[in-house]
Amino acid sequence: MEKPYVIGIDMGGTNTKFGIVDARGHVLNSSSIKTQQYPDIDEYCDVLCAEMMKLVEVHGGIDLIRGVGAGAPNANYYTGNIENAANLPWKGIVPFARMISDRMGVPCRITNDANAAAMGEMTYGVAKGMKNFIMITLGTGVGSGIVIDGKVVYGHDGFAGELGHTKIERGSSARLCGCGQRGCIEAYASANGVARTAQEWLADGTKKSLLRDIKLEDITSKDVFEAAMKGDKLAKDIFEYTGTLLGQKLADFIAFSAPEAIVLFGGLTKAGDILMQPVVRSMNENVVRFWKDKVKVLFSSLNGSDAAILGASALVWDVDAQAPMTV
Amino acid sequence: MEKPYVIGIDMGGTNTKFGIVDARGHVLNSSSIKTQQYPDIDEYCDVLCAEMMKLVEVHGGIDLIRGVGAGAPNANYYTGNIENAANLPWKGIVPFARMISDRMGVPCRITNDANAAAMGEMTYGVAKGMKNFIMITLGTGVGSGIVIDGKVVYGHDGFAGELGHTKIERGSSARLCGCGQRGCIEAYASANGVARTAQEWLADGTKKSLLRDIKLEDITSKDVFEAAMKGDKLAKDIFEYTGTLLGQKLADFIAFSAPEAIVLFGGLTKAGDILMQPVVRSMNENVVRFWKDKVKVLFSSLNGSDAAILGASALVWDVDAQAPMTV
Numbered sequence: 001m002e003k004p005y006v007i008g009i010d011m012g013g014t015n016t017k018f019g020i021v022d023a024r025g026h027v028l029n030s031s032s033i034k035t036q037q038y039p040d041i042d043e044y045c046d047v048l049c050a051e052m053m054k055l056v057e058v059h060g061g062i063d064l065i066r067g068v069g070a071g072a073p074n075a076n077y078y079t080g081n082i083e084n085a086a087n088l089p090w091k092g093i094v095p096f097a098r099m100i101s102d103r104m105g106v107p108c109r110i111t112n113d114a115n116a117a118a119m120g121e122m123t124y125g126v127a128k129g130m131k132n133f134i135m136i137t138l139g140t141g142v143g144s145g146i147v148i149d150g151k152v153v154y155g156h157d158g159f160a161g162e163l164g165h166t167k168i169e170r171g172s173s174a175r176l177c178g179c180g181q182r183g184c185i186e187a188y189a190s191a192n193g194v195a196r197t198a199q200e201w202l203a204d205g206t207k208k209s210l211l212r213d214i215k216l217e218d219i220t221s222k223d224v225f226e227a228a229m230k231g232d233k234l235a236k237d238i239f240e241y242t243g244t245l246l247g248q249k250l251a252d253f254i255a256f257s258a259p260e261a262i263v264l265f266g267g268l269t270k271a272g273d274i275l276m277q278p279v280v281r282s283m284n285e286n287v288v289r290f291w292k293d294k295v296k297v298l299f300s301s302l303n304g305s306d307a308a309i310l311g312a313s314a315l316v317w318d319v320d321a322q323a324p325m326t327v
Numbered sequence: 328m329e330k331p332y333v334i335g336i337d338m339g340g341t342n343t344k345f346g347i348v349d350a351r352g353h354v355l356n357s358s359s360i361k362t363q364q365y366p367d368i369d370e371y372c373d374v375l376c377a378e379m380m381k382l383v384e385v386h387g388g389i390d391l392i393r394g395v396g397a398g399a400p401n402a403n404y405y406t407g408n409i410e411n412a413a414n415l416p417w418k419g420i421v422p423f424a425r426m427i428s429d430r431m432g433v434p435c436r437i438t439n440d441a442n443a444a445a446m447g448e449m450t451y452g453v454a455k456g457m458k459n460f461i462m463i464t465l466g467t468g469v470g471s472g473i474v475i476d477g478k479v480v481y482g483h484d485g486f487a488g489e490l491g492h493t494k495i496e497r498g499s500s501a502r503l504c505g506c507g508q509r510g511c512i513e514a515y516a517s518a519n520g521v522a523r524t525a526q527e528w529l530a531d532g533t534k535k536s537l538l539r540d541i542k543l544e545d546i547t548s549k550d551v552f553e554a555a556m557k558g559d560k561l562a563k564d565i566f567e568y569t570g571t572l573l574g575q576k577l578a579d580f581i582a583f584s585a586p587e588a589i590v591l592f593g594g595l596t597k598a599g600d601i602l603m604q605p606v607v608r609s610m611n612e613n614v615v616r617f618w619k620d621k622v623k624v625l626f627s628s629l630n631g632s633d634a635a636i637l638g639a640s641a642l643v644w645d646v647d648a649q650a651p652m653t654v
Contacts, residue, residue, distance in 0.1 A: 084617075132483040146583065148482070149649070153475055155585025156459040157621075165615045166579040179615060252493040256473065256583050258482025288492045288506060290411075294484075322476070 002066075005059060007052055007104075008313030009070035010113070011035060013087035016048060019306070020055050020065075021313035025124035027306045029055050041090040041099070049103040067107040067325055068100050069315030071116030071308055077323050078158040080110055086178075097326045107325035109315045113137070113308060115152050115161060117265050117300070118145025119318065120311025126263060126301040133261045134253055135300075136163065136246075138268035141178065142186040142193075148257055154322065163253060164190070168245050189246040191268050194221035197238050209234035225271050239274045247282025254283075254291050261296035265307065269299050329393075332386060334379055334431075335640030336397035337440070338362060340414035343375060346633070347382050347392075348640035352451035354633045356382050368417040368426070376430040394434040394652055395427050396642030398443030398635055404650050405485040407437055413505075424653045434652035436642045440464070440635060442479050442488060444592050444627070445472025446645065447638025453590060453628040460588045461580055462627075463490065463573075465595035468505065469513040469520075475584055481649065490580060491517070495572050516573040518595050521548035524565050536561035552598050566601045574609025581610075581618050588623035592634065596626050 005028070010017045012035060019030030031051055038044035056062055074085035080097025082088065101108040111119070118135035121127040127135075131150045137143040142164030146153040153160045164186035165179050174183030175196065187193050198211055198219045210227040211219055211234065227235035250262055262283075268275065280297050287295070302310060315321070332355070337344045339362065346357030358378055365371035383389055401412035407424025409415065428435040438446070445462035448454040454462075458477045464470040469491030473480040480487045491513035492506050501510030502523065514520050525538055525546045537554040538546055538561065554562035577589055589610075595602065607624050614622070629637060642648070 148475060148480055149478070151476070153584055155475070156587040157585050159617065160583065160585035162582040162585075162615050166582050167575070167613070170575065181613065181615070248494070248497065252579070253583070255489040255493050256487065256580075257480055258484050258487035258489075260483040286494070286508065288489050288508070290486065 003064055004066075005064050006066050006313045006316040007056070007068045008309035008311070009048075009068065009072075009100075010116070010308030010312055011070060011072035011088075012113070013073065017305075017309055018048070018052055018055070019309045019313075020059055021310060023317065025310055027309055028059055030306070030309060031055060036089055039089045041094055044090075045096075045099045045103060049100065052104065062105060065104075065106050067109065067316040068104060069116070069312040070096065070100065070108065070110040071113040071312040072096065072110055073112065075110040075112045076158040077109070077111045077115070077152075077154050080108070080323075080326055082110070101326040107316070109318075109321065109323060109325045111152070111312075111315060112143070112161075113311075114143030115145040115154075116308060116311035116315065117143075117302075118147055118152055118263075118311070119314035120302055120307055121263050121265070121300055122147060122150075123314035123317060124302060124310050125307075126298045127261065130260050132257060132259045133263055134163075134257065134259045135263045135265060136250075137266040138190060138246075138264060139266040140191055142184075142190045146257060147259075151322065163249070166249060166252070168249055185245065185249045189242055189249075189268075191221040194224050194238060194242055194268065195219050197241060198224050198235070201234060201238065205234075207234050211235060221268060221271075225274075228271075228274055236274065239271060240278045243275050243278025244282040247279040247284075248286050250279065250283040250297070251286035251288075254287050254295050258291070259295060261298050263298050263300055265300035265302075267304075272299075330391055331393075332391050333393050333640045333643040334383070334395045335636035335638070336375075336395065336399075336427075337443070337635030337639055338397060338399035338415075339440070340400065344632075344636055345375070345379055345382070346636045346640075347386055348637060350644065352637055354636055355386055357633070357636060358382060363416055366416045368421055371417075372423075372426045372430060376427065379431065389432060392431075392433050394436065394643040395431060396443070396639040397423065397427070397435065397437040398440040398639040399423065399437055400439065402437040402439045403485040404436070404438045404442070404479075404481050407435070407650075407653055409437070428653040434643070436645075436648065436650060436652045438479070438639075438642060439470070439472075439488075441470030442472040442481075443635060443638035443642065444470075444629075445474055445479055445590075445638070446641035447629055447634055448590050448592070448627055449474055449477075450641035450644060451629060451637050452634075453625045454588065457587050459584060459586045460590055461490075461584065461586045462590045462592060463577075464593040465517060465591060466593040467518055469511075469517045473584060474586075478649065490576070493576060493579070495576055512572065512576045516569055516576075516595075518548040518593075521551050521565060521569055521595065522546050524568060525551050525562070528561060528565065532561075534561050538562060548595060548598075552601075555598075555601055563601060566598060567605045570602050570605025571609040574606045574611075575613050577606065577610040577624070578613035578615075581614050581622050585618070586622060588625050590625050590627055592627035592629075599626075
């Protein structure tokens with residue numbers, strides 16, 4: 001009998017979520033552990049696998065599990081290693097896929113979180129049936145997963161798709177990004193970027209805003225969204241600015257791979273139309289003539305909390321995969 | 328017997344060159360016609376095919392020819408059509424691959440000139456054996472051919488790889504590009520871009536330069552190169568500036584597809600080290616940390632005059648091709 005289930009892991013700097021997924025993209029059950037609670041990687045893997053086995057037992061045992069897919073920061077798809085991840089407790093190179101498959105007795109394959117999201121979108125979401133699209137994740141940072149000819153692009157070394165670190169501004173006045181460079185789109189179009197814009201504009205300007213009721217350093221992108229929904233001019237202008245910059249970069253990305261669609265995913269997309277409208281306008285103003293009004297911009301259709309688990313699980317269903325699974 | 332030869336066509340706005348190529352990348356013989364001399368596309372195809380047949384007869388006749396590959400402006404790989412090419416005499420959509428195969432009685436496949444150059448480099452040049460590289464053509468304009476997993480990227484519509492029209496500057500002071508947008512790298516890092524930089528700097532500045540001996544509007548990139556070779560400070564600064572901007576964009580391109588190498592091709596590469604040095608420095612200053620000093624920048628190893636014919640011919644040898652050949 002074909003094994004009917006896979007396990008998806010969504011490893012973040014704070015939480016590690018995991019669940020059992022069937023071939024139709026239903027998360028049958030799920031659970032989580034605290035990533036930072038385990039400074040020792042062996043202990044982390046022991047606890048994670050023990051917790052996953054509890055879920056597995058509920059659904060008929062490990063013989064029904066085809067494999068494990070994981071989305072994790074700095075995960076190298078080719079090697080199965082997590083390499084020098086700044087936001088995780090374990091330094092250097094961690095052979096994560098190997099450590100999981102050794103403990104679970106089933107194959108494991110890993111990739112970074114944005115690539116996992118792209119896999120999930122292609123397997124279960126709005127990109128189902130699309131051969132060429134770009135996934136942009138707008139969360140704390142800006143990530144990307146690029147799909148060409150039905151395959152996620154990994155490049156020569158496994159790390160392709162770092163579009164969050166392409167530049168929207170240049171020179172010494174451009175914003176410093178967490179990566180050490182200046183002017184990356186991540187420093188502007190992420191949730192953090194929106195908060196920074198608010199802080200800069202409120203510090204410099206004298207314009208009235210509901211945001212002045214909040215302590216400057218405590219302002220979040222959610223606060224800016226809520227103020228905009230109440231009609232606050234400054235807050236609306238911040239989304240207009242953010243969307244304009246993001247749309248300019250999307251025009252550049254289109255020139256690379258001529259996608260059918262760009263799919264936006266992550267916390268910032270909750271802003272809806274006040275983000276989408278300037279993104280689409282700016283993208284079409286900046287794109288090469290023959291792509292004008294031709295490339296769709298879509299919000300992810302995957303349920304936020306399950307999307308990353310689904311995406312990671314999709315790694316296991318991928319029969320055309322370019323990387324082997326550990327066994 | 329396997330048919331041993333293919334025909335490669337390099338269609339430019341001025342000349343159409345063509346030649347017979349063997350499997351080792353030798354151009355056995357070649358010839359050309361004037362593109363602009365034939366405002367009627369049927370007449371152009373009649374003359375072109377008659378001239379190609381003359382070459383074919385010298386090498387044993389059409390039964391030894393496997394097919395025809397053509398590199399042409401605005402060529403759509405998927406459809407075999409040339410679509411709305413600004414620099415060609417024929418307007419609208421020209422079913423070029425079909426017109427050639429009908430006349431020659433062998434299959435035909437077409438792509439744009441930069442993609443053809445990438446195919447040529449992968450089949451016969453410095454990118455032989457590479458699975459992931461980006462070809463940047465620095466000629467009158469800036470073109471690109473992107474290779475991922477051993478395949479040229481065509482995207483959803485067949486027009487992927489327009490990196491010359493990604494932006495290096497933004498806003499109303501950025502240079503106007505031939506495409507109608509402002510700030511495209513093509514307006515700076517092409518042969519025309521180098522000439523424009525010289526004209527702008529000479530018009531604005533008071534610095535001494537050998538270039539002042541030439542009428543401002545007649546200055547070419549070749550003049551700038553020759554002045555730089557004679558030690559002219561302004562001319563050297565122009566190449567420093569050009570290379571710096573190009574390197575900044577290459578860093579963005581690396582973040583997309585994580586290539587093993589970037590291959591530079593075309594007239595401007597004759598400048599050699601005075602272009603290469605600032606390109607490599609600037610690229611490594613601007614790239615995401617983990618790619619620093621890891622991505623090779625190479626000059627094309629193909630003989631300039633044969634490269635485009637070789638590249639176009641490589642389309643026919645491509646057994647994994649994503650597009651059908653006309654038959």
